[in-house]
Amino acid sequence: MARNVSTPTKVGFTIAAWAVALLLFAPILWTLLTAFKTESEAIASSPTFLPQNFTLENFAAVQERSDYFKHAFNSIVVSVGSTLLGLIIGVPAAWAMAFAPTKRTKDILMWMLSTKMMPAVGVLIPIYLIFRDLRLLDTVHGLTIIMTLINLPIIIWMLYTYFKEIPVDILEAARMDGAELWNEIVHVLVPMAVPGIASTLLLNVILAWNEAFWTITLTSGRAGTLTAFISSFSSPQGLFLAKLSAASLLAIAPILLLGWFSQKQLVRGLTFGAVK
């Protein structure tokens, strides 16, 4: 439905949208530019916008000191692994809450979300002790488990919201046609909820990719992900800004590309059900 919008309003909104977008993008742009500067140029108190002495030495230095590909591999395994594990648990859980609710369902959902309300450091010591005793410290599977647990409430909440949008009549029709529970979920519900599941998957991969607290605390080298990789280039005493920017750029590049190529899917999924 087309609406008549005056030209000045259109121009105004366009400018505002660009301004907000540039503001949000500015830190990433600055990181990008700094990664190609020399250390002294990076920290200059009257900084130049474009690199004056364009250099790739920061990337070489970063790779020489730390193994990017090992950390990137760990990041991929942990983020994709935890998201898939989360979906395997989350889809049946969300189905139960959306289509077979009890009077306690709302409370359970709220309880799940409440686990996200406590700062992570509050459970650091118990989790650390459990990891120590189960020999999960500095292991990729240990990290995958903790990341699944951290993101499970979000996965269930998102899926629950999408499933609620699906008419229960369709599922009932499938049931009347003799579909068993498993077939109903796999062949009827999941195909209809693909946009929702896809955006849940993408968002959780991004969240797990960027998680820094647990990935840094529970690893010591072998299972370190890209967040631990970035952290090793940060320093309060010394000149490491350009190298830090190069490391950050390397760390966010894969997820930035993933986000770029899947932005349609992501936006559709995130606004699913928002417009009725």
Added chain:
Amino acid sequence: MKLTPILMGAFTLALAGTASAQTLTIATVNNGDMIRMQGLSSAFTDETGIDLNWVVLEENTLRQNVTTDIATNGGQYDVMTIGTYEAPIWAKQGWLVPLDGLSADAAYDVDDLLPAIRGGLSLDGKLYAAPFYGESSMVMYRKDLMEKAGLTMPDAPTWEFIGEAARAMTDRDNDINGICLRGKAGWGENMAFLTAMSNSFGARWFDEDWKPQFDQPEWKATLDTYLSLMNDAGPAGASSNGFNENLTLFQQGKCGMWIDATVAASFVTGPDSTVADQVGFALAPDNGLGKRGNWLWAWSLAIPTSSQNTEAAEKFINWATNKDYLATVAAEEGWASVPPGTRTSLYENADYQAAAPFAKMTLESINSADPTNPTVKPVPYVGVQFVAIPEFAGIATNIGQLFSAALAGQMSADDALAQAQDAATRDMTRAGYIK
């Protein structure tokens, strides 16, 4: 599912990692000297066959990680990089393995370690951490600006002279600040500087009964001097300046003087500095009370009792902190790049003295710091710019925020001190120090 092989691969990798025979996991901070050690460490592996797994982290993250690990007996690390603050506290808790092997090794020559640094890393005469590099603080100043102001910096200046010089050197029109000092809140940031400064004013954190002393005239004199100096001659927005910010300002020629870590000397005279040939050094200022406002810190290597490889870990620490290591760095990168502040023999070395013009001042600064007797009056604690009790980091960070707010003009010095006194009294009572 295509991801299964990847997951299986990861599992196998993780298992293979835990099964390997002699691998030491070393946690260290991200700074130039440590990164150099990491770069040279393949020689250690070639020599001994022991593999090294490096965990390099930013200082605060490192502290959080190793503290969590050691307090829970986690065993993730075999060698930890810790400072003079942690060493005595952790040794007392029984968390560190005493380095008796080093003390007994004649070639290692433990008596060559600088006494002030060795004292700070020992408990009951036993060495618990081996210093990798040590630092104190001193005055770095611009000779040209000092001359322009018609003044001459003495080797051992007083606070009065520093104040006079800072005001005379300030030239706001040309963006030159007479003095740059730390203002960013944090126990290792502004409070390291202010605690060291307060010692030269005769102030102390606690009396012999652990009662906080921020309501005493010595602390008021310290804070008043600091604030008026920074207001008259400091850079704009100083309350968010830490080491890096001041380093940048000084290197860009925007500070007449800077009182900070001795390790900064090689940066301000290095290739990134626009004023490298104009930098002079002097001892940290005093007030004629017999104590100077300089601190003492040593990044050191220690072995947690949770390590399964203590013997190999001690071998590594020996390699990284012995005299041969200094010679190796000198051969590879020149004497100016050798980690400073740990051994007497380094300061007697003519090559080092020639390569590092700041060597003499660094040694004198380190030697003049006394962690067991940091200020004029007697104190119940150890530490120059800190108090070696576990509660200090939290209390000092709170107080650091109050002093930073006073510098930003958000509260008066008197209010900041009164609130500091209340906060410290409350926390020390809760912790059971004040009965």
